[in-house]
Amino acid sequence: MKQLRSNVIRAGLEALYFTGAHHLLRPLFAGVGSIFMLHHVRPVRETQFQPNRHLEVTPEFLRAVLTHLRSRHIDIITLDELHRRLTERDFSRPFACFTFDDGYRDNRDFALPVMQEFDAPLTVYVASDFADGEGKLWWAALEMVIAKACAVEATIDGVATRIDTSTPAAKHAAFDRLHDWLRSLSGRNDLAREIGTLCARHGVDEAAICRELCMSWNELKSFANEKLVSIGAHSVTHCNLAQQSEEIASAEMSTSRARIESSLQKAVTHLAYPYGDRLAAGAREFALASTAGFKTAVTTRPGMIFSESAKHLTALPRVSLNGNYQQARILPVLTSGAATAIWNGFRRVDAA
Numbered sequence: 173m174k175q176l177r178s179n180v181i182r183a184g185l186e187a188l189y190f191t192g193a194h195h196l197l198r199p200l201f202a203g204v205g206s207i208f209m210l211h212h213v214r215p216v217r218e219t220q221f222q223p224n225r226h227l228e229v230t231p232e233f234l235r236a237v238l239t240h241l242r243s244r245h246i247d248i249i250t251l252d253e254l255h256r257r258l259t260e261r262d263f264s265r266p267f268a269c270f271t272f273d274d275g276y277r278d279n280r281d282f283a284l285p286v287m288q289e290f291d292a293p294l295t296v297y298v299a300s301d302f303a304d305g306e307g308k309l310w311w312a313a314l315e316m317v318i319a320k321a322c323a324v325e326a327t328i329d330g331v332a333t334r335i336d337t338s339t340p341a342a343k344h345a346a347f348d349r350l351h352d353w354l355r356s357l358s359g360r361n362d363l364a365r366e367i368g369t370l371c372a373r374h375g376v377d378e379a380a381i382c383r384e385l386c387m388s389w390n391e392l393k394s395f396a397n398e399k400l401v402s403i404g405a406h407s408v409t410h411c412n413l414a415q416q417s418e419e420i421a422s423a424e425m426s427t428s429r430a431r432i433e434s435s436l437q438k439a440v441t442h443l444a445y446p447y448g449d450r451l452a453a454g455a456r457e458f459a460l461a462s463t464a465g466f467k468t469a470v471t472t473r474p475g476m477i478f479s480e481s482a483k484h485l486t487a488l489p490r491v492s493l494n495g496n497y498q499q500a501r502i503l504p505v506l507t508s509g510a511a512t513a514i515w516n517g518f519r520r521v522d523a524a
């Protein structure tokens with residue numbers, strides 16, 4: 173199903189490109205700017221089973237994006253500057269921001285050098301448990317479990333279930349099914365318990381994944397001192413905030429900010445909601461982020477920034493740089509706003 177959806181999106185992007193429809197849509201839907209969303213930036217991995225591949229792009233693709241933006245005379249700015257332009261209604265030049273979620277070490281090793289080539293600023297959103305080396309990167313753990321296993325057992329909705337993972341196709345189907353099930357678990361502890369059980373049963377060291385992929389506080393300290401780098405908050409545990417009580421959701425936002433500020437001795441004024449889709453961030457979370465004093469907060473809802481976005485600074489949409497679509501020719505489509513406009517049924521702002 174995910175493969176089908178991904179093929180349909182690819183066909184849509186290609187159709188927009190080849191028909192030139194994005195040229196017609198650009199004046200209406202390019203908006204005043206965009207916020208790009210990335211996760212990992214690293215060289216291509218050779219392994220066959222990579223269900224999380226949408227979360228990573230290569231340094232070469234990042235360079236192609238920056239080259240494209242420069243060729244269109246689009247300013248690459250910080251989130252503070254985006255905030256200023258939106259609140260002062262300074263839309264004289266188109267802009268783009270670069271944001272990276274979770275705090276991966278490859279952001280320092282592969283993304284930063286490319287950003288430096290263009291003197292382009294970036295914001296990295298840190299989940300404080302990840303920087304502690306205690307984060308649950310359950311989607312990466314699930315990938316490792318299924319890669320190793322011939323079959324996976326789990327109790328899904330009260331039913332003991334055995335899922336075949338013996339072939340590449342079976343592994344992908346199993347990943348989709350288990351991924352959707354794990355994301356549907358509501359309590360912060362339910363997901364941790366279930367993925368913990370799977371890891372223990374299949375010999376996957378969950379804590380090692382976090383330490384291998386994420387920057388520690390020590391590493392973040394020097395990373396945050398780089399001229400182009402800003403650090404934002406991304407909650408403490410990387411939970412689905414919308415599924416938590418108001419008290420917990422609010423504490424996830426403010427505690428993560430307090431921990432980053434005390435560890436890095438820098439003010440944190442920008443937030444990214446974990447998962448960030450409609451199921452994980454809605455009106456209540458947008459209000460909480462605003463009450464907590466964040467200048468901006470970003471979702472993973474697809475969209476460009478419009479002048480009206482100034483009224484929804486804690487519900488900003490982003491444009492995903494998705495590892496499944498790393499062709500340079502789709503870049504004009506992405507910056508035209510055509511792809512996100514179609515996704516949103518031609519609404520400009522979606523902040524409810």
Ligand SMILES: [Zn+2]
Pocket residue numbers: 273274406410446447
């Ligand atoms: Zn995240």
